[in-house]
Amino acid sequence: MLTNARLNWDDQGMPHSADHGDIYYSQADALGESTHVFLNGNELPTRFAGLAEVSTRPLMRQRFTVGELGFGAGLNFLNTCRLWRDTAPAGAMLHYLACELHPFAQGELQRLLQQFTELAEFSGPLLAACPDHTAGVHQLALRFDHHTVMLTLLYGDAHAMLTALMGETPDFRVDAWFLDGFSPKVNPDLWQLPLLQVLRRCSHGNTTLSTYSVSTTLRSALKAAGFTFEKRRGFIGKRHMLTARLVGAPPIAPAASRTVCIIGGGLAGCSTAHALAESGWQVTLLEKADNLASAGSGNLQAVLHCKPGTAHSADNDFNLHAYLHASRHYDSLQPRGLPWHRCGMLHVGTDSEQQRRFTRIHQSGRFNEAILQPMDARAASALAGVELTHPCLYFPLSGWLSPAALCRFYTDHPGITVHSGATAEKLQRTATLWEVSCTNGNSLQADAVILCNAGDLFDFPQCRHLPLICNRGQVDVYTSSAASSVRTILCGQGYLTPASDGQQSLGGSYYVEGTSNEHNRLQHLQLLARMDSGLANELGTKSPVHQRVGQRCQTPDRMPLVGALDATLPGLYLNVAHGSNGLARTPITAALLASLLSNTPPPLPATLRALLEPARFRR
Ligand SMILES: Cc1cc2nc3c(=O)[nH]c(=O)nc-3n(C[C@H](O)[C@H](O)[C@H](O)COP(=O)(O)OP(=O)(O)OC[C@H]3O[C@@H](n4cnc5c(N)ncnc54)[C@H](O)[C@@H]3O)c2cc1C
Numbered sequence: 280m281l282t283n284a285r286l287n288w289d290d291q292g293m294p295h296s297a298d299h300g301d302i303y304y305s306q307a308d309a310l311g312e313s314t315h316v317f318l319n320g321n322e323l324p325t326r327f328a329g330l331a332e333v334s335t336r337p338l339m340r341q342r343f344t345v346g347e348l349g350f351g352a353g354l355n356f357l358n359t360c361r362l363w364r365d366t367a368p369a370g371a372m373l374h375y376l377a378c379e380l381h382p383f384a385q386g387e388l389q390r391l392l393q394q395f396t397e398l399a400e401f402s403g404p405l406l407a408a409c410p411d412h413t414a415g416v417h418q419l420a421l422r423f424d425h426h427t428v429m430l431t432l433l434y435g436d437a438h439a440m441l442t443a444l445m446g447e448t449p450d451f452r453v454d455a456w457f458l459d460g461f462s463p464k465v466n467p468d469l470w471q472l473p474l475l476q477v478l479r480r481c482s483h484g485n486t487t488l489s490t491y492s493v494s495t496t497l498r499s500a501l502k503a504a505g506f507t508f509e510k511r512r513g514f515i516g517k518r519h520m521l522t523a524r525l526v527g528a529p530p531i532a533p534a535a536s537r538t539v540c541i542i543g544g545g546l547a548g549c550s551t552a553h554a555l556a557e558s559g560w561q562v563t564l565l566e567k568a569d570n571l572a573s574a575g576s577g578n579l580q581a582v583l584h585c586k587p588g589t590a591h592s593a594d595n596d597f598n599l600h601a602y603l604h605a606s607r608h609y610d611s612l613q614p615r616g617l618p619w620h621r622c623g624m625l626h627v628g629t630d631s632e633q634q635r636r637f638t639r640i641h642q643s644g645r646f647n648e649a650i651l652q653p654m655d656a657r658a659a660s661a662l663a664g665v666e667l668t669h670p671c672l673y674f675p676l677s678g679w680l681s682p683a684a685l686c687r688f689y690t691d692h693p694g695i696t697v698h699s700g701a702t703a704e705k706l707q708r709t710a711t712l713w714e715v716s717c718t719n720g721n722s723l724q725a726d727a728v729i730l731c732n733a734g735d736l737f738d739f740p741q742c743r744h745l746p747l748i749c750n751r752g753q754v755d756v757y758t759s760s761a762a763s764s765v766r767t768i769l770c771g772q773g774y775l776t777p778a779s780d781g782q783q784s785l786g787g788s789y790y791v792e793g794t795s796n797e798h799n800r801l802q803h804l805q806l807l808a809r810m811d812s813g814l815a816n817e818l819g820t821k822s823p824v825h826q827r828v829g830q831r832c833q834t835p836d837r838m839p840l841v842g843a844l845d846a847t848l849p850g851l852y853l854n855v856a857h858g859s860n861g862l863a864r865t866p867i868t869a870a871l872l873a874s875l876l877s878n879t880p881p882p883l884p885a886t887l888r889a890l891l892e893p894a895r896f897r898r
């Protein structure tokens with residue numbers, strides 16, 4: 280976790296950094312300075328307006344990427360969003376990549392932003408989605424009018440975070456940099472040559488940079504990093520500011536027309552289709568069943584689980600960031616009609632060993648209160664609306680939704696064509712395209728193919744070397760009654776959900792192969808009895824109205840397979856093996872694929888991308 284900014288507020292209601300002893304904004308006119316130095320300094324009004332109007336098909340979506348050192352309270356970001364809304368063509372996409380070492384605490388962010396009423400339309404969505412202060416990469420898609428802005432926040436030191444995001448060779452490029460650290464005298468880290476060299480690595484020949492500072496250190500570092508700079512008139516009270524350009528870097532090729540075929544219409548396929556369509560790809564989705572979400576994703580209710588680990592390991596980092604990303608993602612889709620129920624989850628400490636684990640998790644310092652809170656049985660009972668006798672860990676960001684509703688929501692997009700009842704059986708690479716043949720005799724061509732067909736991956740010879748393990752899973756659905764109604768998800772080794780249209784789901788996690796549905800039903804009740812015997816007795820008197828059995832697919836290292844299959848097969852990607860965490864993992868893996876295919880800032884650093892790469896399992 281990072282430390283929040285330590286602030287002193289002056290009489291004008293403006294924040295000062297207690298650590299750096301510097302002001303955040305011009306005392307005269309904060310927004311005026313932002314416009315003069317950063318927007319006009321990078322000529323954004325003309326560059327945004329000059330992005331080609333996107334015709335509906337088949338042009339790739341136009342995009343622009345801004346990078347900022349020192350996100351602060353996001354005033355530059357919000358001012359850029361306003362300019363984007365006013366000048367960029369409809370359908371174009373703004374990516375905004377910003378580094379921040381000491382994020383504002385939520386209350387202080389609100390305190391500052393409410394003063395800028397002219398930005399209220401933009402600050403509302405930012406305040407609603409802004410991550411807590413967990414270190415790492417946080418990507419949020421914010422919608423204003425018909426515009427989507429993709430904000431990638433790097434929480435940590437700018438040099439370390441940008442280097443971690445880029446890996447060995449950055450796939451994305453920034454079009455304009457805002458250098459907005461505190462004064463170089465008090466915040467030297469943000470102005471030095473090694474950091475400018477990092478900026479250079481993800482810049483191109485038309486990249487510009489601007490800053491309010493004209494310090495000698497900065498000018499010589501810019502020169503050494505290969506930028507040419509120019510002094511311009513500064514904002515009120517400052518004689519000069521700097522703008523800069525890169526010398527000799529090649530410009531990037533304009534965006535091209537792009538098509539992708541996705542195979543499999545479960546959570547992985549539909550989320551990937553949505554993320555790519557949002558990035559301007561023309562998506563064709565093939566699903567062999569008659570309906571979407573009818574195999575592994577066919578449950579009535581799926582739970583957004585959090586599996587916290589106490590150690591700082593790559594696996595734990597991925598799981599945590601996937602969970603945070605997913606909760607934010609579903610929150611952001613809810614106002615657009617997604618029936619997402621963020622009711623929270625109570626992990627019940629059914630024995631002393633489990634309770635000691637809760638203590639270790641809480642004391643690990645990895646999770647703040649926005650993510651998890653220890654709770655005694657009384658407070659937990661009040662939240663759940665049933666009598667619990669054990670202490671719990673409460674996860675306020677968890678909830679449940681119907682995977683079928685989510686898949687319908689994802690694919691209801693003008694950029695996506697769904698063919699159900701279409702089984703892909705053969706993949707062939709032509710000179711530049713992939714040809715996908717279906718068992719019904721149809722075939723189609725696309726620039727890229729993404730396999731999201733879970734346990735059926737082995738149907739394609741290209742994938743037979745991958746170690747995919749599929750295990751049976753079962754959920755029993757009961758009619759709910761006053762006695763069995765819970766307000767939050769209850770979770771232990773099994774789980775019970777709140778009711779949906781008078782029905783609730785009881786599931787478990789461990790199954791012995793070959794056991795009957797009835798054996799598993801009794802086991803689910805036993806697991807529930809450990810959490811709450813009253814609830815188990817109540818459901819035990821009923822027969823389930825429905826029992827759902829499906830396969831959960833995973834790899835031996837329990838990480839999904841996401842990314843390019845193999846360097847020798849360009850354009851062939853995977854998004855499979857989500858185990859029992861499809862709801863938590865698919866939003867971030869879909870966003871990752873959209874960034875990999877579109878060369879935009881990814882939602883995960885290189886080490887975590889490597890953890891998911893299918894190429895970790897060699898042929
Ligand atoms: C009983 C049970 C309970 C679960 N509970 C939860 C939960 O509460 N929370 C949670 O997060 N996760 C849960 N999971 C796990 C979760 O459901 C999975 O992680 C998720 O559904 C995986 O989605 P997917 O898209 O990868 O696979 P699937 O949903 O299986 O989708 C793969 C799709 O590919 C299609 N397909 C296959 N081959 C082809 C082909 N050749 N051509 C065209 N289409 C093809 C299939 O028909 C299928 O629709 C549960 C799983 C089970 C089985």
Ligand SMILES: C[S@@+](CC[C@H](N)C(=O)[O-])C[C@H]1O[C@@H](n2cnc3c(N)ncnc32)[C@H](O)[C@@H]1O
Nearest residue numbers: 349350351352353354355379380436437459461
């Ligand atoms: C002047 S403020 C930025 C104001 C911001 N651009 C805005 O529009 O609200 C400078 C910011 O740089 C951040 N910062 C300082 N050192 C940093 C570092 N090494 N890495 C990332 N951010 C840093 C500070 O925490 C502070 O929020």
